[in-house]
Amino acid sequence: MSRVAEDRGRTAGARTGGVAPRRRGRPRSAAADSAIVEAVLRLIEDGVPIAELSMERIAREAGVGKATLYRRWSGKSALLLDAMRSLDAPCPPLEGVSVRDDLVRLVEFLHRRGLAKRSSAVLRTVVSHVEAQPELWAEYHETVVRARHEALLGALRRGVATGEIRADRDLDTLAALFVGPMLARALLHEWRQLPEGLAEDVVDTVLEGVRPPAAEPGTGPGTPAH
Amino acid sequence: MSRVAEDRGRTAGARTGGVAPRRRGRPRSAAADSAIVEAVLRLIEDGVPIAELSMERIAREAGVGKATLYRRWSGKSALLLDAMRSLDAPCPPLEGVSVRDDLVRLVEFLHRRGLAKRSSAVLRTVVSHVEAQPELWAEYHETVVRARHEALLGALRRGVATGEIRADRDLDTLAALFVGPMLARALLHEWRQLPEGLAEDVVDTVLEGVRPPAAEPGTGPGTPAH
Amino acid sequence: MSRVAEDRGRTAGARTGGVAPRRRGRPRSAAADSAIVEAVLRLIEDGVPIAELSMERIAREAGVGKATLYRRWSGKSALLLDAMRSLDAPCPPLEGVSVRDDLVRLVEFLHRRGLAKRSSAVLRTVVSHVEAQPELWAEYHETVVRARHEALLGALRRGVATGEIRADRDLDTLAALFVGPMLARALLHEWRQLPEGLAEDVVDTVLEGVRPPAAEPGTGPGTPAH
Amino acid sequence: MSRVAEDRGRTAGARTGGVAPRRRGRPRSAAADSAIVEAVLRLIEDGVPIAELSMERIAREAGVGKATLYRRWSGKSALLLDAMRSLDAPCPPLEGVSVRDDLVRLVEFLHRRGLAKRSSAVLRTVVSHVEAQPELWAEYHETVVRARHEALLGALRRGVATGEIRADRDLDTLAALFVGPMLARALLHEWRQLPEGLAEDVVDTVLEGVRPPAAEPGTGPGTPAH
DNA sequence: AGTTAATCGAGACGGTACGTCTGGTCTTTAT
DNA sequence: ATAAAGACCAGACGTACCGTCTCGATTAACT
Incomplete structure (x- = not known):
């Protein structure tokens, strides 16, 4: 279960694990925690x-004092970011038989995320605050993006190992080819039309390239005349 | 020359061209127009x-009354959107010898746009307001995005015609593969690191695919193994 | 007929009389003059x-450009003041048979003025601008108040001469006793209730005093008991 | 002690007395209350x-947020009115030996009020807003004017009882004779010249009347010579 | 007949205040 | 020590008005 609150203030230290330092006074209300996050999600919905x-x-909407918000989060961006985290589905396992299937599964996952109204809304919020609060973006990157990116890179590396993917490609560039289109769709509100086979399409296109299959040897496709 | 102001209010009809309707009253100050837009760009810069x-x-900053702003634009989003339009470089010509060169040129152009601080800043703003004001986004799409998309599709169609690009690919998906990565980079503030050859890399990767070249010599890249 | 416009600007000199300097250019529209003043009065009404x-x-409301207003008057206060002047009834003649009758007539006149919605409205406006624009008040005093005050003082002096009014009273104080109550009523919106015989009542009270008539017959009122 | 703030909003009910309803949340700052009122008075001064x-x-000037103003008062007029109330001297006691002395004391008091720059400034403001906000005027009348008027009427009634004032006069008219001149002076900025004995003069004039003391019996007052 | 000059309605101009709302903090009493 | 409530300061929001300044068009009197 993912921890929702950013644990601003006194409880901040508790995250680093270790033994419970036995705080004094009234403990924070877990009911408030969830009421707040649910209020955010309900409003977005x-x-x-x-x-x-x-x-x-x-x-x-949450029936809560403003101070209770600021006690837990440093500001609106942090709260929204955290609210989004709470609805994050875990990354799919990716133990597929073929690298292509793994990639399709991953891209499909990103696609569905982008289709969710809530996800894309919060993603836009994060984007619009990136400049003003870089630490917000760093945290988002660290906790959400990196895991996915690592999973993607892992799949690609496996592809290189199995010979499914040629070794002379920059894997980051390659990853951007899979992620970029989905991200752009999510941000730009194009998630209204939902082409079903998009994920497969993207993966296959990137894998196979767009040059026509060479019918007869000698006619190199894509090799311009010059 | 692109018209800067959104022409809110009485002047709105003037845009549809036709004969000059001979408006009454003091005409809007072109100096104010540019002073405002330049103030926005300067502040962002x-x-x-x-x-x-x-x-x-x-x-x-522009030395202008607030009313002068609201006389021209319906709100902050519209103004920022318009300010961005004003710094739009025209789409590069694309009459290149090869389709690949055209694509590289186009992707390079998108890349440079994303690298510009101003462009990406305003782009983020637009993105964060898309939800609340869909008509704003529609207008931006119509006047800015569509032209680029058409240029890109044109290049792709030419590639299909010349045999450089296989005909069984969905061209919209294909376009997303070129545009998505650049857009994502621009939005997510990753434009700080600027890989020089990115555009070429992306284009070549998409064109050639990522499968390893077939063992037999002579078979060009892009020919799937099976 | 009273001159309405304050004749701001070029025409200002024309007021000092002398021969008409024969101005050039399009003459000011008399229609605009009256349309403006009537618009003001209509709105107040x-x-x-x-x-x-x-x-x-x-x-x-007047169907006139703002500049046309400012060409004639220096500001809102001046316009309102002038609008009021336009509905000023002339001071009654005061050639009454008795001084008491003259006073009653004058106080009655002030009373009716106060009862008029328009008059009292503009009077309140003048009052609220007195501080900020003393020259406005000076002008109002000069052109409206002074004549009345002189008429009143004249009546009082005549009373002293005829023996109706004792000579050891300060006439300004005396005048204030007649004018003050009416003015206060006009300003404080108490003109809604309209006691008919108020003017006579005030005059008689001031004339006769409030001490009870002496017990002995023959001794007129005003002779103190002790 | 008079309560300064108009108690807009939630606290409004508290005024009707009764037991303290034990409000929740941070109570309104008394420091802000006084800082605001003093800022107003300082600026006027x-x-x-x-x-x-x-x-x-x-x-x-008060070092206060605008919302803090509007939380307490409904607008500028209400604030100014309230600011004026705060500098109201209490009505003088009026337990004088003679009714004439009481009246002099009262009129003197009104006179001094009119001389105060602050009082007359705010009075003018109230006057100029009477029309637009009658409830404002009603409240002012209720809380400030009525007490004075009652005191004045009381003195007059006592005069009637002691025989100093004749019984056949309308007491409201009589009161207007005392108050009107002072009010007019205060409103019309004539408080710059300050005749010292004015109050005594007014009172004596009204009491004794202005007819000459009858020298010989038979000369009926009010009947002109001719 | 043409020129000149001031007017006309219309409306944009730079400022400034309005009254409302929000962000993030602080201060109450109650738990 | 937290909770809910709500006041606190600061300042942006979009509107309205002030008094001035252009516009193109009109309307005389002077050439």
């Missing part, structure tokens, strides 16, 4: 645009 | 985060 | 509070 | 014209 998602409205 | 880019500050 | 009587609204 | 007495300036 109801189509409230991000710009109208004020902390005051969230607090009101 | 100076690293002012989008959140601090208030209409009041823009007006102050 | 319709119950528009002074605070909402903006120059823009007046111009709109 | 410094000669800032009412028109430049913006809420924003008051907030700035």
Whole structure:
């Protein structure tokens, strides 16, 4: 189970594990934790645009004081980011038989994420705050993006090992080819139309390339006349 | 020449061309137009985060009354969007000798756009407002995105015609493979590291595919193993 | 007929009389003059509070450009003041048979002025601008108040001469006793209740005093008991 | 001690007395209350014209957010009215030996109020807003004017009882004779010249009347000679 | 007949205040 | 020590108005 609150303030140290330091005073209400996150998700689900998602409205909707929000999160961006994390499906296992199937599964997963209204909404929020709060982006990258990227890179490396993928390609560039289209779709609100076979299409296209299969040897496809 | 102001209000009809309807009253100041847009670009260039880019500050910086802003644009998003349009370089010609060169040129162009601080900043703003104001996004898509997309599709179609690109691929998916990675980079602030040959890399990878070249010599890349 | 416009600007000199200097260019429209003043009076009559009587609204109502207003008057206060002057009834003649009758007539006149919605509205406006624009008040005093005050003082002096009024009273104080109550009523919106015989009541009270008539017959009122 | 703030919003009910309802949340800052009122008085004292007495300036001067103003008062008029109330001297006791002395004391008090720059400035403001906000005027009348009026009427009734004042006069008219002149002076900025004995003069004139003491019996007052 | 000059309605201009809302903090009482 | 409530300061929001400044068009009187 993922820890929801960023644990701002006194409880911050508790995350580094170790023995419980036995805090004093009234413990934080777990009910408040979930009420807040659920309020955020409910509001987003109801189509409230991000710009109208004020902390005051969230607090009101959750039946919670504003201070309770700021005690847990450093600001709106952090809260939204955290709210999104709470609905994160875990990365699919990827123990597929072929590298191609693994890639399809992964891209499919990114695709479905992008289709979810909530995910793309929060993703846009993160994007719009990247500049002003780089540490926010760093944290998001660390906790959400890296795992996926590593999984993707792992699949690609396996492909290289099995000979399915040629070794002279930069794997980061390659990864960007799989992730980029899905990300762009999610951000730019193009998730309304949902082409079903998109993931397979993307993977196969990248794998096979777009040059026509050489019918007869000698006619090198894609080799321009010059 | 691209028209800068959104022409809110009375002047709105003038855009549809036709004969000059001979408007009454003092005409809008072109000096104000440019002063405003330049103020926006200057502020962005100076690293002012989008959140601090208030209409009041823009007006102050431009030496202009707030009403002058709202007379031209319906709100901050529209203004920023329009400011971005003003720094749009025209699409490169694309009359290259080979389709590959055309694609490289186009992707390179998108890449450079993403590298520009101003472009990516405004792009993020647009993205974060897409949800709340779909008509804003529609307009941006119509006037900026579509032209590029058409150019890209044109190049791809030419490739199909010349046999450089196989005909059984969905061209929209193909286009997303070129555009997506650049867009994602621009949005996610990864434009700090700037790999020089990225555009060529992306194009070649997509064209040639990632499967290893067949063992037999003479068979060009892109020919699938099986 | 009273001259309406304050004749701001070029025509200003024309007021000092002398021969007409024969101005060039298009002459000012008399229609605009009256349209403006009538618009003001109509708005006041319709119950528009002074605070909402903006120059823009007046111009709109009169079907006139704002510049046409400012060409004639220096500002809102001057326009309103002038609008009021236009509905000024002339001071009554005061050639009454008795001084008491003259006073009653004059006080009655002030009373009726106060009862008029328009008069009291503009009076309140003048009052609220007295501090900020003393020259406005000076002008109002000169052209409106002084004549009345002189008429009143004249009546009082005549009373002293005829023996109706004792000579050891300060006439300014005396005048204030007649004018003050009416003015206060007008300003403080107490003109809604309209006691008919108020003017006579005030005059008689001031004339006769409030000490009880002496017990002995023959001794007129005003002779103190002790 | 008079309560300063109008108690807009939640606290409004608290005024009707009863037991303290034990409000929740942070209580309103008494420091802010006084800082605001003192800022208003300071600005007026410094000669800032009412028109430049913006809420924003008051907030700035008081070191207070604008919301703090609007939380307490419904608008500028209400704030100014309340500020004036705070500098209200209590009505003088009026337990004088003679009714004449009481009246002099009261009129003197009104006179001094009118001489105060602050009082008359705010009075003018109230007057100019009477039309647009009658409830404002009603409240002012209720809390400030009525007490004075009652005191005055009381003195007059006592005069009637002691025989110092004749019984056949309307006491309201009589009161207007005392109050009107002072009010008019205060409103019309005539408080710059300050005749010292004015109050005594007014009272004596009203009491004794202005007819000459009857020298010989038979000369009926009010009947002119001719 | 042409020129000149000031007017007209319309509306944009730079400023500034309005009253509301939000962000993030602080201060109450109650738990 | 937290909780909910709500006040606190700061400042942006979009609108309205002020008094000035162009526009093109109109309207005289002077050439």
